[in-house]
Amino acid sequence: MLKKIGLIGLGTVGESVLRSLKKHAAIxxxxxxIKLEVKKICDTNRAKNKLAKDLSLAFxxxxxxxxxxxxxxxxxxxxxxxxxxxxxxxxxxxxGKSVVTANKALLADSGKQIFNLAKKNNKSVGFEASVCGAxxxxxxxxxxxxxxxxxxxxxxxxxxxxxxxxxxxxxxxxFNTALKEAQDKGLAEKNPFLDIExxxxxxxxxxxxxxxxxxxxxxxxxxxxxxxxxxxxxILYAEELNxxxxxxxxxxxxxxxxxxxxxxxxxxxxxxxAQVSLAYNAxxxxxxxxxxxxxxxxxxxxxxxxxxxxSDIVGIVSGNCGFIRGESKIKIKNIKDTVGRYYIRCMAQDxxxxxxxxxxILASLNxxxxxxxxxxxxxxxxxxxxxxxxxxxxxxxxxxxxxxxKLNMVQIPSQVIRIEDL
Amino acid sequence: MLKKIGLIGLGTVGESVLRSLKKHAAIxxxxxxIKLEVKKICDTNRAKNKLAKDLSLAFxxxxxxxxxxxxxxxxxxxxxxxxxxxxxxxxxxxxGKSVVTANKALLADSGKQIFNLAKKNNKSVGFEASVCGAxxxxxxxxxxxxxxxxxxxxxxxxxxxxxxxxxxxxxxxxFNTALKEAQDKGLAEKNPFLDIExxxxxxxxxxxxxxxxxxxxxxxxxxxxxxxxxxxxxILYAEELNxxxxxxxxxxxxxxxxxxxxxxxxxxxxxxxAQVSLAYNAxxxxxxxxxxxxxxxxxxxxxxxxxxxxSDIVGIVSGNCGFIRGESKIKIKNIKDTVGRYYIRCMAQDxxxxxxxxxxILASLNxxxxxxxxxxxxxxxxxxxxxxxxxxxxxxxxxxxxxxxKLNMVQIPSQVIRIEDL
Numbered sequence: 142m143l144k145k146i147g148l149i150g151l152g153t154v155g156e157s158v159l160r161s162l163k164k165h166a167a168i169x170x171x172x173x174x175i176k177l178e179v180k181k182i183c184d185t186n187r188a189k190n191k192l193a194k195d196l197s198l199a200f201x202x203x204x205x206x207x208x209x210x211x212x213x214x215x216x217x218x219x220x221x222x223x224x225x226x227x228x229x230x231x232x233x234x235x236x237g238k239s240v241v242t243a244n245k246a247l248l249a250d251s252g253k254q255i256f257n258l259a260k261k262n263n264k265s266v267g268f269e270a271s272v273c274g275a276x277x278x279x280x281x282x283x284x285x286x287x288x289x290x291x292x293x294x295x296x297x298x299x300x301x302x303x304x305x306x307x308x309x310x311x312x313x314x315x316f317n318t319a320l321k322e323a324q325d326k327g328l329a330e331k332n333p334f335l336d337i338e339x340x341x342x343x344x345x346x347x348x349x350x351x352x353x354x355x356x357x358x359x360x361x362x363x364x365x366x367x368x369x370x371x372x373x374x375x376i377l378y379a380e381e382l383n384x385x386x387x388x389x390x391x392x393x394x395x396x397x398x399x400x401x402x403x404x405x406x407x408x409x410x411x412x413x414x415a416q417v418s419l420a421y422n423a424x425x426x427x428x429x430x431x432x433x434x435x436x437x438x439x440x441x442x443x444x445x446x447x448x449x450x451x452s453d454i455v456g457i458v459s460g461n462c463g464f465i466r467g468e469s470k471i472k473i474k475n476i477k478d479t480v481g482r483y484y485i486r487c488m489a490q491d492x493x494x495x496x497x498x499x500x501x502i503l504a505s506l507n508x509x510x511x512x513x514x515x516x517x518x519x520x521x522x523x524x525x526x527x528x529x530x531x532x533x534x535x536x537x538x539x540x541x542x543x544x545x546x547k548l549n550m551v552q553i554p555s556q557v558i559r560i561e562d563l
Numbered sequence: 564m565l566k567k568i569g570l571i572g573l574g575t576v577g578e579s580v581l582r583s584l585k586k587h588a589a590i591x592x593x594x595x596x597i598k599l600e601v602k603k604i605c606d607t608n609r610a611k612n613k614l615a616k617d618l619s620l621a622f623x624x625x626x627x628x629x630x631x632x633x634x635x636x637x638x639x640x641x642x643x644x645x646x647x648x649x650x651x652x653x654x655x656x657x658x659g660k661s662v663v664t665a666n667k668a669l670l671a672d673s674g675k676q677i678f679n680l681a682k683k684n685n686k687s688v689g690f691e692a693s694v695c696g697a698x699x700x701x702x703x704x705x706x707x708x709x710x711x712x713x714x715x716x717x718x719x720x721x722x723x724x725x726x727x728x729x730x731x732x733x734x735x736x737x738f739n740t741a742l743k744e745a746q747d748k749g750l751a752e753k754n755p756f757l758d759i760e761x762x763x764x765x766x767x768x769x770x771x772x773x774x775x776x777x778x779x780x781x782x783x784x785x786x787x788x789x790x791x792x793x794x795x796x797x798i799l800y801a802e803e804l805n806x807x808x809x810x811x812x813x814x815x816x817x818x819x820x821x822x823x824x825x826x827x828x829x830x831x832x833x834x835x836x837a838q839v840s841l842a843y844n845a846x847x848x849x850x851x852x853x854x855x856x857x858x859x860x861x862x863x864x865x866x867x868x869x870x871x872x873x874s875d876i877v878g879i880v881s882g883n884c885g886f887i888r889g890e891s892k893i894k895i896k897n898i899k900d901t902v903g904r905y906y907i908r909c910m911a912q913d914x915x916x917x918x919x920x921x922x923x924i925l926a927s928l929n930x931x932x933x934x935x936x937x938x939x940x941x942x943x944x945x946x947x948x949x950x951x952x953x954x955x956x957x958x959x960x961x962x963x964x965x966x967x968x969k970l971n972m973v974q975i976p977s978q979v980i981r982i983e984d985l
Contacts, residue, residue, distance in 0.1 A: 173709060452708065
């Protein structure tokens with residue numbers, strides 16, 4: 142069976158898809174009897190023309206040349222960003238073409254609209270490459286775990302931030318040095334905002350929320366905090382307490398509401414997620430009936446991601462449309478109402494009574510302290526006080542910190558990092 | 564869409580499938596619009612009748628009552644073993660019914676015949692539950708990684724042996740005590756031969772070989788060695804050398820041949836596979852283009868495994884027949900011709916010249932030693948000499964050990980364990 146593909150966007154992933162399709166054509170055909178042919182390529186950058194020519198493929202700068210080509214069955218969109226990607230995908234679906242995309246930002250923004258249109262037109266949208274690069278997590282959740290109630294998700298969904306945190310720990314360097322290293326290695330963008338501030342993980346969590354719970358959350362309802370404020374000092378103190386700091390995307394389902402949040406998190410050092418190093422991604426799921434599962438692999442990069450794009454193409458061609466799942470209504474919990482344990486680092490002047498004042502504030506807000514370590518710092522006028530709390534309501538923690546930071550003897554804002562005892 | 568199922572074999576998994584189908588009916592329907600109904604149950608044990616009655620289901624002791632029921636679309640076989648399971652599955656396929664099975668022993672033995680018959684009759688055989696319980700590894704490899712060349716597989720495919728090895732290490736106990744503990748916890752059978760001797764992992768490796776390489780190997784061509792000979796002493800020495808001992812199922816593809824083997828293996832202590840504890844399973848894949856991947860979860864138990872059985876049923880009902888892949892011809896390498904590094908423990912009398920004699924034998928067979936540790940043992944007349952070799956041919960290692968064990972000063976057979984520097 143021969144199927145023709147149109148490819149829009151010839152960046153790192155697009156180029157790798159072309160090369161992988163060529164290199165692995167025999168394997169694909171032997172396994173599925175499907176032959177895939179890229180008929181036309183579209184990119185705004187005429188320089189990409191050369192690559193298309195080298196591979197003897199037709200090239201255009203106008204996406205409509207692909208959308209209106211009756212011979213093309215599937216369009217692969219790899220340009221990223223909201224527009225023109227959104228208009229292109231909507232046009233494809235209206236025009237009776239299925240779509241494969243790696244565009245997490247677009248799905249997080251307009252997934253509801255896109256999947257509704259696909260359903261109406263009886264077409265498919267493959268989006269395996271939009272979450273965790275090479276890990277087939279979308280297929281795993283939507284098909285492999287089709288009967289499962291996903292109670293909890295803990296995901297390391299962004300390779301850049303994991304790389305930065307890992308390097309800070311392993312090389313004893315600060316955030317900016319580690320980020321610079323990631324940029325030099327091509328693991329972070331020149332403008333690393335989307336990654337560092339947690340927005341990339343946020344987009345992916347929105348997609349997992351749809352898959353697992355049938356909910357496309359509003360962006361503002363998914364609390365998101367990046368890693369820029371994490372100090373090497375916190376990473377080292379966490380290790381002393383047998384915790385490791387990871388940027389986690391978290392979902393927790395309770396009876397009638399859902400927690401969705403992205404933030405740096407202290408996790409037990411012996412949990413498999415704590416061992417995920419460099420730019421690798423991993424998703425840990427707690428499910429019923431399949432129990433606890435972990436999926437680990439490369440989360441980005443053109444070559445690995447091409448595997449997911451091709452899997453989607455083959456799936457659509459072979460009539461396995463995945464499941465466009467029904468939407469459900471479930472309330473998303475405000476971060477202020479969540480309950481958890483916290484790591485708090487206050488930088489206080491080394492004067493009698495500091496600990497007493499801080500403890501009084503915490504107690505007044507019903508926050509119970511599980512452990513305190515006061516560090517001696519000979520070269521600084523501020524002394525770090527590290528506290529691990531018992532379970533407390535986030536809103537109370539915020540109030541406490543606000544009061545603590547107003548104390549005369551506390552002059553640097555306190556650091557607060559959430560703990561998950563997974 | 565309502566589909567009717569016949570269930571043969573009401574053991575731990577069968578019962579859990581019934582319960583999960585009931586408990587998660589709403590989730591399945593919301594995600595897929597499919598309603599699944601178990602119409603009839605077959606088990607030779609009439610006592611199971613009660614459970615069927617409690618769930619108000621028809622019960623029979625004759626599988627033909629299900630096979631010949633025109634209303635039943637899919638038969639789930641969960642009795643295990645070769646016969647009568649094989650005859651039942653063949654009858655089902657001939658009778659136009661698709662089959663879901665968890666029967667690894669049967670597939671390893673007769674997979675070729677069964678898949679050929681399924682292909683001929685245009686029916687599906689779902690076998691997700693046959694490898695790694697709840698981990699959707701079959702779907703992942705056959706669909707999620709459809710374009711991938713799987714260069715290497717390292718799998719912890721048997722929970723019982725992983726539990727025993729993990730307990731020996733963590734509780735400092737010997738093999739028999741750990742095995743007894745596993746039996747007491749229901750994690751090992753009363754007759755644990757299939758698990759302990761590596762045959763269960765062997766069966767699963769045969770299935771992965773078909774999936775990844777299109778080869779159903781003859782059983783005798785898959786070298787298999789269990790964990791009964793692993794001493795606590797080896798586990799502890801391995802740790803000192805920064806290795807952990809795991810029972811691994813290994814596949815390696817070279818240009819024109821395939822290595823398939825199951826044996827205890829020293830792996831680097833910081834590799835994610837070394838962290839797989841208790842009865843968990845994990846599969847590590849080295850692929851092109853998807854790179855390195857690891858999948859981790861519960862490998863056995865009725866409740867987790869029911870997730871895989873249901874995923875197969877839903878897949879078949881929704882017309883996603885998986886891929887019955889073409890067979891390929893690739894030679895399986897004899898274990899004697901494989902090349903690797905080895906851990907060797909000789910128990911020698913503490914007399915001058917032992918190390919010289921042993922070294923001479925190794926050198927004569929072109930085996931180069933990377934490290935030697937001679938342990939002082941005050942309470943024993945034998946002194947362990949622990950050697951880690953550089954890369955050597957297995958056949959030479961065997962010859963060397965045979966000669967070493969004939970030395971007068973070596974009276975206990977030497978221990979040899981393969982190393983994988985993954």
